[in-house]
Amino acid sequence: MQAAGLRYFLAVAREGSIAAASARLNVAPSAISRQIANLEAELACILFERRPRGMVLSPAGELLARHAREVLASADQVVTEIRELDGLRRGLVRVACTEAFAIDLVPTVLAEFHRRHPGIRFELSVLPPGQVTHRVVQGDVDVGITFSLSPSGDTAIAYRHSLDMVALCAPDHPLAGRERVGFADLAAYPIALLPRDTTLRTVLDVACAAEGVAIEPALTSNVLSALLPFVRRTRGLTLVSSIALQDQVGRGEFRALPIQSRRSLARGIEVQTMRDRRLPRAVQAFLTALVAALPPVRE
Known part of the structure; x- marks a missing residue:
């Protein structure tokens, strides 16, 4: 699973729709939709339940969301520690x-x-x-x-x-x-x-x-x-x-x-x-x- 795919996935989970995630990330909806489809194909499960008022995480999606937050937080921490070598600049x-x-x-x-x-x-x-x-x-x-x-x-x-x-x-x-x-x-x-x-x-x-x-x-x-x-x-x-x-x-x-x-x-x-x-x-x-x-x- 690529970091970009996990970030797009979490954005949709937070915003409730691909369109809203697209606006927040300034990324084309088709790119986000493709990443979600790739994740669902890779994991062989449905990550979102499509409802009239938006997209809601499935039980598998909830589990992936917890994992994705930990993975991305760890990756961000590494980047932060490297940048901190440069002080507060x-x-x-x-x-x-x-x-x-x-x-x-x-x-x-x-x-x-x-x-x-x-x-x-x-x-x-x-x-x-x-x-x-x-x-x-x-x-x-x-x-x-x-x-x-x-x-x-x-x-x-x-x-x-x-x-x-x-x-x-x-x-x-x-x-x-x-x-x-x-x-x-x-x-x-x-x-x-x-x-x-x-x-x-x-x-x-x-x-x-x-x-x-x-x-x-x-x-x-x-x-x-x-x-x-x-x-x-x-x-x-x-x-x-x-x-x-x-x-x-x-x-x-x-x-x-x-x-x-x-x-x-x-x-x-x-x-x-x-x-x-x-x-x-x-x-x-x-x-x-x-x-x-x-x-x-x-x-």
Whole structure:
């Protein structure tokens, strides 16, 4: 089995179709289809079940996928160790994070790291929390930073901390001068929120129920950056982690208000890597820089 065939096979398994794998790899669909057919002929089995909504791994395909990840990870490790003989002048760091970290934190760390090590390349994927962890577990990315409501047991944790959410408003908002706000204060103004299937809404809904306050959002979006213009141009607010948009808050573009609540508004932050994997030197150096940029964890 050739490495190219295994890579194409894993891409189809991850994306769910040959067309999607083709777009991701920038390889002709016919080439991917041919490699899959060659693998199935070589192994004398069906690797994918073709369903109306896409291609799903068969039991034999699941077994091959586990083997292929190990083989390709081993091959990549050899290449990495050879390149590391050249120090931090070359390398690739693949990062996945949720959008809250992609607006300020991660790009800032990337830029500073690139300034010090211009030969290192980066790939950044912005994904929902669960997908970040999945990409780390599958070995598709080197480092993941995401929110979680409970510790992940499927990854190695380089950093874990719990941070409260805050209310974000424009600097001229009527509440902007307050040191702390309550849920009744928030309910008096239009709210822009992420959807209910997010960790933020899960924590918020529990806290609102405990306070006996109903908050019905005026705007809901699965993209945080789509909520910010609403907050800037109206008397609206949104809720974010206290670590999100720190640069904008520091520049005075927004005001971050602590929220008084009977229930905890904290969510866990995890920096994740693949369990039992020896990290390439460039990845380890970036991981150290990323953790250093996060709030210190008090013992």
